[in-house]
Amino acid sequence: MKAPFSWINEYVKIDDITPKQYAHAMTMSGSKVESIETQGENIIGVVTGKILKIERHPNADKLVVCQVDIGDEVLQIITGADNMKEGDFVAVATDGSTLPGGKIKKGKLRGVESCGMMCSEDELGLQQERAEGIMVWQTETPLGVDIKSYLGLNETIVEFEITSNRPDCLSIIGLARETAATFAREFAVKTPVVSEKNDNIENYIKVRVENEKLCPRYSCRAVKNIKIEHSPEWMQKRLEGCGIRPINNIVDITNYVMLEYGQPMHAFDLRMIGGKEIIVRTATEGEPMKTLDEQEHLLDGNMLVIADCSKPIAIAGVMGGENSEIQNDTTTVIFESANFNGESVRSAAKKLGMRTESSARFEKGLDAHNTVAAVNRACELICELGAGEVVDGMIDVCAPFEPERKIPLNVEKINSFLGTNIEKEFIISSLESLGFTVENNLIAVPSFRGDVEGEADIAEEVARIYGYDKIPSSLNTGETTLGGKNDKQSAEDLVKTTLTSLGFYEIITYSLINPKMFDKMRIEKMGYIELLNPLGKELSILRTQALGSALEVLSTNYNRRVDGASLFELATTYQKGGDDGLAIEKQQVIIAMYGNEVDFYDIKGATEQLFDAFGIANYKTQQHADPVFHDGQTAIISVKNQQAAVLGRIHPTVQKNFEIGADCYAAVIDFDMLLKFKDLDIKFKHLPKYPAVTRDIAITVSNEISVGQIEEVFNKFKSGIVEKYNLFDVYQGEQIEKGKKSVAYALTLRSADKTLKDEEVNKVLDAILKELKRKFSAEQRL
């Protein structure tokens, strides 16, 4: 809400306060000031001038050369505008002058000198939208006068951020009341005075409200013998200051009253109200309607309309119809000042996609008491402007008001809630300055404060006038509690510290994905949750797996020519089928990488080390098939026969679909499994007392036999004196029979209670070799 300083000053004297002080104090009492703008601040060196002569530009069809008198000299100025004629008055930005858009300098345009610029309204910052041509006027004007003083650009405009609970502050009067309370100053609203003629509104119009719930009050007055013209300069300036475009005296009055009283108004041309009756009713399904902005709408049965005997003439609280708009020859108008149900206006405005100044106010819930004062104020302005004759009487169809709300005043409770020690007198005076009345320890809430319902609201009113900054600071007086993380949260930390220490960077990706992701990954589309109102296809479903997001990140990095990337994410996935129609939300650890010399065993090593970090030792790795992964380079890791991870090289087709030109590797680890099988109970083991013996053994086996199978044999002996084994070579080629490979291990053997003798070692090695031979026909290489 934009508010001119001078307008607020009419209700509460603030002209001795600097805008900066004002902004600070208002912000601290709850009306946040977004900006303060002093009009004409950025206009320097622009003066009034008169066009003496207009000639064609010798070298350009669309330009003209003007001689402009600015009092003490005549300037030659070139312009592309065509809305001026000789003798017109204009605003001239001279050489070296400043406009909101920048500095103006002398220069040549197509070879002809131009000593300045004739300005348009938007170039002077007087309006937002682009003007059609330059600003011209014909009224005799002294030349060479600073345009700021000529246009009276000296207003300070304060822009407030008004929260949704305070529609009463979407008005000058509401803001003035807050101002008065903030600065503890006098504040008064005069009752509008309307001089009436001897006619009667009953002779002009009837009103019937069919839906009292959606329209609790409908007040209106008639004005006759109207002469449509521009509203006076001062009114136009205030409207413009508030960001509203002046139209004509009648429309401007309705807007002026809306800004001043916070009560949206509408003016109908009486000629267009068929049957001379206003009917407030809901629209019929599919009823057509063309609004003031020339948009065609099809209404639905929930929308409230203002209609005559045959057709809707306005969408209640949103916008008037084109069919009853004020015309240049309008002579009699009906001023509507009504109260509409906020929710109904909000949903109509939303459905029709037209949020207006009016609907923005109604939707927050307005005070039904305000309609009469507002319509009277409009009539008062009619008289002041001499714009017409106000017809006697008012039609006021009004449902019973909500009873006045009373809240007990409990000073002690307010103070114990705030942690303060505020005096009762201060509390009462603060509340009174905001329009509350206090009698017999009962607070009566004014009708315009629908947001104040209970003691907590009262505490806030007191606190903000008292000053939040004056409330002391303390630390919870309540019971002492033990802070900390639970098992799952600590496990999350463990994932992150482990993987970062292994060289992986953590990524965070969107959980909303493109449904095309399924095809790109060659996986089945199923079990996913779709948004009803996505921003677009790209982010329209929730991911059921997080590997795709990581591949996208690899792709981003690859295509930005990042040499290599090793990444991980602890990501949430979402499956249909949770309780109450919610999702099953599960976490996955995704590890993904590409780069020089990266291969399957890198991703496997990282995954194994993560399992190690969780103290999970007895997992099993097997060859696996998965459509996302390479057919021959994929493994599944299971713990106690439960799948815990899938890892491997990404399938070349998938890689291509993600536009990654390097081989990538990834692991998808079920976080729940890490959590379930984690064993972080550490028990110290004595250091060995006796020396170890190391022996290398090399065997040849068929290519088909995996290292994992061989190691299963070693594992059988591990409970004995085999302490550990280390694969150090796998070889195929010369000296090895085709279809076979040589596999070499370094075995460490140790006994806990003696130094091992050769024969003891040999006995075990023989047993191992025998077993390998029995199972895999393995031959020892000597």
Added chain:
Amino acid sequence: MDALACITSKQQLESFRVEFLGKKGRLTQVLRGMGSVSPEQRPIIGQLANDIRLFIEEQMDTLLLQLEANELEVKLLQEKIDVTMPGKRQRIGKKHPLTTVLDELVDIFIGMGFTIAEGPEVELDYYNFEALNLPKGHPARDTQDTFYISDNVLLRTQTSPVQIRVMEKKKPPIKIIAPGRVYRSDTVDATHSPLFHQIEGLVVDKGITMADLKGTLEILCKKLYGNDTKVRFRPHHFPFTEPSCELDILCPSCNGSGCRVCKSEGWIEILGAGMVHPRVLERCGINPEIYSGFAFGIGLERITMRRYGIYDLRLFFENDLRFLQQF
């Protein structure tokens, strides 16, 4: 002595030793020839020869030490390397900047006795809105453009529903923070994202006051931005707290005089907070006549951007390695 002085290597020293002290060495010869010396002379000559031997040995030891020192010096010189060549580094990764800042926040709150609560991202309308005093048709719903999954299921627009879920299950004292993802249907640009992170906080107990809210959040700001940080609490409106406030810190780049960082306001908004609305407590079965509490919500991206001077929200979710490596 002259011969000793000419020695420059261990090898020469060894030859010298052999020449004088060896089995056939000159001094050894003298001692061997003792038989031919008269008995009176024997002790004198023997003493003399022994003294000479001891002297030579002593000199040789000194010389040896010196020679070894010289040799080591030469060796060290030969082993000289270019220390300006790059060091061998182990590969280590880093946490995402959002995680780093979140960890810091979590530590601060754990230190103050908070635990961490969690709730679903796919949430019921009831928890996200209704239980927080935002019934259907409430105008404040419009400020949080919501992704819906069905009429009453949505992607949570705030972490506040976790407050409700915690209060429904647990009786006071309650002291939790709830970090997590939230969603709003905002088109992606430098300052908007359909997905971002919030940290919700909730304290409920007997006798909790607005002064406690101020004290707790002031500590947070001081820990986060330094002890000299100036903060202000400004009235605001949230449907589920009353009184409500926003907390600003004095703009560190201009010290309050107004600049581009603070959009010439002099202050930078950090978080929203307030005393839990009595109706919210009531709805969760907590008697507002006995208990009171405060709640707050912090935008993680905003705080992280401020911390590192990041100007574009999109960088967080692009995960360009050259971005991630900086934190």
